[in-house]
Amino acid sequence: MSTAELTPEQSVAWQAAQRLWGVRMHPPAVLPDAGRPSFSWFGFPPAITFDPALLAREGGAGHLVSVFAHELGHHVLAPSTRLDGLKIDYQMARTIAASDPGHVLDVREEAAHLANLWEDLVINERVVRAQRAAAPSAEPDLIALWRALSAPVLAQGPQGAEADPAWWVYLRAYERLWRLPAGTLCDPHEPHLFREAARRAAAEAEGQIAAAGAKVGNLDQEGARADLAQQLFAEADAVLLADTVRRFGADPVAGAAPCGMILAPYLVVSRRLREQRQRAALAGQPGQTGQPGQGAPAEGAGNVACAADPGAAPTAGELARVLADARLRERLIHPVDALAGEQADSATDGPDDGTGATAATRSSGQSFGIAETLELFAGADPDAVMAAWYEAEARPWVSPLQRRGEASAAPELPGPLELWETGEDLSDIDWPATLAGGTVVVPGVTTVRRTFLADEPSRAEVPVALDLYIDSSGSMMSPQQGSPAVLAGMILALSVLRGGGRVRTTSFSSAGQVAGTADFSRERVEIVKGLTTYFGGGTTFPLDLLAQRYLASRPRRGEERHLVVLTDTGYVSLLGHGQEQFAEVAARVRAHVADATMVIDGRVSDEERTDAAAVGYELIEVAGMEGAPAVCARLAAKIAGRSTR
Template identity: 30%
Template sequence: MNWREKWPEALRAWGRFTKVHDPDYCVSTSDAKAAGLTGSFAMFRLNDRTVVLDMQSVAELGLGDMPVEVMAHEIGHHVLCPADLADNARLLSRVRRGVPGFEQAAPLVANLYADMLINDRLQRSRGLRMAELYERITAPRPTPLWTFYMRAYEILWSLESGTLTRGEVTEELEGHAQLCARLVRVYATDWLRGAGGFAALCFHYLATGPDGTDALSGIRRRVCVGVVGDDTHIPGLTAADDEAVVHPALDPQVNEFAPQDAPADEPHAPATSTGQFREPFEYGQLLRQLGLNISDETAAARYYRERAAPHLVRFPMRTKPLSAEPLPEGHSAWDIGEPLEAVDWLATATRSPVVIPGVTTVQAVLGTTEGTEKSRQPVDLDLYVDSSGSMPDPRRRVSYLTLAGAILALSALRVGARVQVTLWSGAKQFLVTDGFVRDDDAIMNVLTGYFGGGTAFPLHMLRRTYLEQERTQPTHIVVISDTGVDTMVRQDDEFGRPGGEISARALAAAGAGGTLVLNVQNSWESTVREILPGWAVHSVSQWRDLVEFAAAFSRAQYERSTA
């Protein structure tokens, strides 16, 4: 059967105006693998909205005469669930909360849920042979999870028990399948709200094997929402999902016998996130389960960049007189070999009606004068972030030092300033950008690093930046730390030069001041002012207050200042 000819019919199953790229018909399984299809005989690639088909696997499964059913199902992932990358991320997040301890199975569970929504719509409303398709591909020795899933289909489509199921249907499994079928109908048009309940039903069957391995071993060639590119940006994932996960047995909309005052949270629902945002490690896990092959460092950089975005503010700007206004100072001879556009033709014609290059031709001589208009000059940022053992690892837990640093650095880049970032801990433990740069990736790579060692401020960086070379661009120095900031004064550099002298001279040479942002007690703040005179000191009582400081830094301290 020619599947290409059936593509328009598959599109019409979802409406006359449905538009999707033509499918990628992969002749062999190896070709399909190269296209990103590894877990199924077909998939919908969300990043470029393309159906990918493994025609070799289709033939092996005996589905060659069901092109409309297979392709219409994949189109359903674009039209109905999950529709796009952002909704797919929300679906996966909700499912992860419903299967605590078995988060590695969340992509499969989310896919099973999306498949059931799509298949029920196609079977009942479009008259496609979805039941026959599953009858052909059902496993001869299914796991309890697959038996539960197939039994729910039988209930949805009023099929006799045994039509799709091959395993034992216990009384408990029958009850779960009834709840599942009811849930799919109730939340058909609000599917995200039902995702947690579906995951809670699957949780029982995932828990039957160690780490869910046995429960998933028989379910193959089922995942049909494809991988996405590693550089794909999916915004909004740092925010935590606060929607309660309710087991369908306790959901009055699904179970009419459920108590109306049933607790909202499922007893096994995890409390993995605190506050309104996910932890960085959760964010990284979610991205990887969405199909992005990224490192912890890259995931952390994306996490803090997204969280910093709402707080970005204008960085300090200084004004100076504009000194480039042209001032005519007369004329000089123009000779052959000089730029032709430099010839002042009016002055040349006035001098002689006969134009002789190099003889009668002249050019204007221009000087400059200080103008009355003002130009704005961005102040560079020199940022030092403490990464000692008292600080959290920004790749695992939220580090407000890293977040505040990201807000300050990205704000500076926004207005054209250059930024140098130094991450520091103990002696010889430091990571720094290649001088003052405008590369936000390089800056975030430094900010999301971690040492977790002792505490020794990198005096050599202050010395190299301000004492061993002349710093012509106005620069503001910001140090984010706690009581460890005293090592700026109470230690010497590797050449025996006192830290207090280096800090004071660096502050003077920077030209735009310096700020110490410290998590210290009020009594300690006065000590800092004594040992580091001239520095502005901003103390916070808890690390999360750094975000407010960073957001207000430019507005409160610098935007009103002029050179």
């Protein structure tokens, strides 16, 4: 579809919008009758497109400056960059996961929707503030635009509010931000009926599931009970949403989480109500969400937020930078609970215990796991997503891992000057120091030489070569479910890489199921791919490969290798159980490595520990994801200490 050039009027509006932000950008593309749900949208690399025909039909043709200023705000403020856009999407996905235990929402779709609503809030507040500063006596043009855009929903009265309560909260937040009288952009009465209807819908869903007694309904029952626990007070949430914009207007990534915690529950209950109405319609029953005699209101009427072009799927580098942001790992707390916690701290004059017990139903410490992250970034390379996620999980435990090499003599330190006497070696004379005392040189009287002092010998820091094997049999947790073994391996691998060392990763399962890096490497993506390769078969350690690597060839001269195996009870195959022809390999290889350690996901008996120790292998237990970081941090320290000469 071809684009048109800006008209003179549009060019003037574009220049005015740039002046409002103090930026310069190439002109927007004009795409009449584009068939998009919004009349303007943005994308990265920085680009803005608008549909003048749809804008005119929506009643916004006379507000081009505000339309352009809003879209410029996406490139200046929220999200401002593609990376921050991905971070805001991730924040919103976390809040949906925390608010939707029944999984009724499409996470990718709704996360993008919430992200755009939040970004629009932040931008529009800044634009109105700038327009008021430029013309204090006039109504800001952006407010006039929103009057026109919200008129269709406002005309529906209470029915419009009931149709989309999240949109009512959103518009009411604008009224509070811009100090507008109630009823300017949305019905002046909050949607009380929605709250009652939500309880009825949840109770009905729970009753139906309980009557059916179907196992498949467990998740729906959990979601119904969650809906019953929801306390959605639209006016109070609008106040909180406006306050969130004021507090986080300069940090949209951090503010996305509290915004999502406010709005996501409305999306969940709205979806359940919509499903209830659909079931009632199929059964020939009247709608049950409005007043007696009313039918079901229109769905989501008036939701006219602008849109963002999704662009290409994130790359491995982008994913690593996005998930490395610590703001994406902070505990999710609903703003009302954050406020209650601050008040409790003030009343008790003590520290917050972090439990969030004041209103547990509206806060969540639920993590956004690897499975959810893979779902959110479904278009990206799964290996890149897993690498970024595990690296972010491991990062707090990573520290440079090096070994201390042989001591080497340090160079002598310059000492004081002393008299050079006749008969001594002429090359010892320090001529600059001698001539500094005068131009007349008298041997043995004015000649001096430099003395030198011995220094302590220094030890060179030598990078570690880590040979890492990970069990990917069916008894081990899949990397896509949050594997403790993969996290443990990531901590060790990143510690070695940060210390300048090299890593070789090998994933193994049944005989012949082996993958990973052929040699030691510093290529992070390849190393992580070896860690996250999952076969799900039996357990046969590749002793033939181990023998080939250590017994059939010599390691690099001066290189000290450290062998680590991440496994569960299948570790016995490493000692030759089930492959007796290689029974001596583990013991023979032990002589070629500085350390040999097996990190076991599970319990190890004293007898098993003794058997492993007999061939020189240490066993370390790790009980699930929670124990992996501490165990591997201690293992890294042990490797470094063992290498001290």
